[in-house]
Amino acid sequence: MLTREELPECPVATTVQLIGNKWKLLILRNLFYNGKQRFTDFLKSVPGISKRVLTDNLRALEGDGIIEREVFAEVPPRVEYCLSPLGKTLKPILDAMADWGQDYKSNLI
Numbered sequence: 141m142l143t144r145e146e147l148p149e150c151p152v153a154t155t156v157q158l159i160g161n162k163w164k165l166l167i168l169r170n171l172f173y174n175g176k177q178r179f180t181d182f183l184k185s186v187p188g189i190s191k192r193v194l195t196d197n198l199r200a201l202e203g204d205g206i207i208e209r210e211v212f213a214e215v216p217p218r219v220e221y222c223l224s225p226l227g228k229t230l231k232p233i234l235d236a237m238a239d240w241g242q243d244y245k246s247n248l249i
Contacts, residue, residue: 155233158204158206159201159206159230159233161197163186163189163193163194163197164197164200164201165234165237166186166189167182167186167194167197167198167201167207168201168206168207168223168227168230168234169234170182170185170186171207171221171222171223171227172223172230172231172234175222176220176221176222177220177221177222178218178219178220178221179194179198179219179221182194182198182221198221201227202221205224205226205227206223206224206226206227206230207221207222207223207224207227208221208222208223208224208227209221210222
């Protein structure tokens, strides 16, 4: 998790730093619209993401307190990811992005 000193002074820049790459946004999209996800669920539904990039982004989101990781004591081990209470507060931002993207696509035709 980043410290207060490591975050940009601008709140928009802070948000962009925490969720501002396409992979994080698509991971969050999956969690908002599909609920809990396993690692392989992300690999199937996020086209072009590599295992390494997915791992790095999941760790970053978890470290920043946006998602939570639950490990089940099974053989083989099962891990599920879900939004944390903090992560759930991002829903209006993702909804606004989805609405804007839909409007943009509609106006192209």
